[in-house]
Amino acid sequence: MQQKRTEISTLGEFGLIEHLTKDFPLLNPSTCKGVGDDAAVLDMKDKRVLVTTDLLLEGIHFDLQYTPLRHLGYKAAVVNFSDIYAMNGKPTQLTVSIGVSKRFCIEDLEELYSGIRIACEHYGVDMVGGDTSASMTGLCLSMTCVGEAQAEDIVYRNGAKANDLICVTGNLGAAYMGLQLLEREKMVFEGNENVQPDFEGKDYILQRQLKPEARRDVIESLKKHGIKPTSMMDVSDGLASELMHICRQSNTGCRVFEDKIPIDYQSAVMAEELNMNIVTAALNGGEDYELVFTVSLDDYEKIIPIEHVNIIGHMTKPELGLNLVGRNGEELSLKAQGWPQ
């Protein structure tokens, strides 16, 4: 919480929205009318409109003990943008509604919105609406992101075919290991408030948990190289879970090679420290906000030079199921187990 503390009641609901959103620039020509009427008005011309929405609740999706409000705002916005990129689209507008208990003051909300604004500016997205209300307990954050895409560019989950290559951007499991680290240090801190958290050499996994980025760069590279994936999702619940969705909707199976799954050095070290299996974390940890997508085998030569893209396996006929090929060559059934929250 901030040093200066101005009660929210001093501004009232209308004043508050105006106060929080007045510094947001409008960057998209498709935004005709943003905050301030019964609804936002957008002009998408001949493009398709993409709509995705997310509800984030304190104590379930985030812990304010180790999540700065500015980071929370940034992450919440980026997570929504990621869903639009995962359709091969471009996020253009965002609405934000918040419910806040009396614990929060205006300076807190300014922090939250400053994170949202930085994300909007970085990704070129316009804030066009939303509201604020009281809440009985904690912070409740609801965002809806609108994006645009030419109809022929949109990539769904259901277009993968047997033999398509499975690609994953960046690396996996880092956000999950960052979360484990934060949880560990929180427990240490709660045991002894004089202990300072030990985050040395762990900046990357912390950043992946607290300030993730969406894969606009890869979406732009794919377009530049003339590649349209046959299916795509962002990795929010974990690679295994996302592959399950793609395979089910595309009616395929898949084979993923354990030694191809991209893992960052810091993630591996953290897993070692915590005596956890890093591959399990990479497959099921979630919150990576990387992209998993499939491309036709014909695109193999084109995909190789693209930065931050790893080929981790291929799609198969559906009857073969979802499989993970271990380092020793043995084939295991791939299960989306998720992690207990």
Add this chain to the structure above:
Amino acid sequence: MQQKRTEISTLGEFGLIEHLTKDFPLLNPSTCKGVGDDAAVLDMKDKRVLVTTDLLLEGIHFDLQYTPLRHLGYKAAVVNFSDIYAMNGKPTQLTVSIGVSKRFCIEDLEELYSGIRIACEHYGVDMVGGDTSASMTGLCLSMTCVGEAQAEDIVYRNGAKANDLICVTGNLGAAYMGLQLLEREKMVFEGNENVQPDFEGKDYILQRQLKPEARRDVIESLKKHGIKPTSMMDVSDGLASELMHICRQSNTGCRVFEDKIPIDYQSAVMAEELNMNIVTAALNGGEDYELVFTVSLDDYEKIIPIEHVNIIGHMTKPELGLNLVGRNGEELSLKAQGWPQ
């Protein structure tokens, strides 16, 4: 709560969304892809896209002690549709995200979604996305409604001019009086659980609170009669508050005549019983989901035959401020006071 009680955990998140949304029909040609991918895909052709969003929290916006879940779902959806009509648009798509504590079972959520579905079917709106998650406390409901309108048809809050007529649909204050009744009966019930609530002759105000409707009929009538309002809002916070928004954004003042404010008989009786001023309730009660709009004086002849529309005053030059002309002819300053929650 229901008799049969199936824990939400038996379905899991993905199964739950599928289960809850599988019976929703898709009615709009603009819906290319609904539930089931990273984002919904819409084709709005040459129309403008309208976006509005609402966050409803248990204990703040609704009380489940006297709000059946089916009614809550219906009302939450209709409230969003109302915002789209208030732009002179047509609601076409809806996303729904919910956070639910362990207190709720699948049968409860089925009730909630059945109300949403009835509203969607009645107003011709497609459910195209959303998610479910756990919540630490109570029920949290976030909806985003997308609508469409021809660019030239859209009505904003800022187009009113001095001398325009101020119109209000239906009647005002009924939803607020319904809320007062429910609160009174709740207190009586809490004092003595053997007492049955006394709702006789009060069905209309109860319905206005628990199952409000959006003013699609008037929007259609205005179009049929070739009238485009110069400004419009829906009455969610109370007529006085909405007039303040319109006057501020249009840079006008207004004069509203107390004896023209439409009030239903049941509302007046309830106010009498509770020793409240019904005009104050009509001006500040809110949740009416009627429309307040202004039309050019030239449209006077055209507006008269339209059902459910009442002329209550006219816009003035801004320096005259916002005024209420009482039954005795005295002019009072109109204040948007709102009600203590």
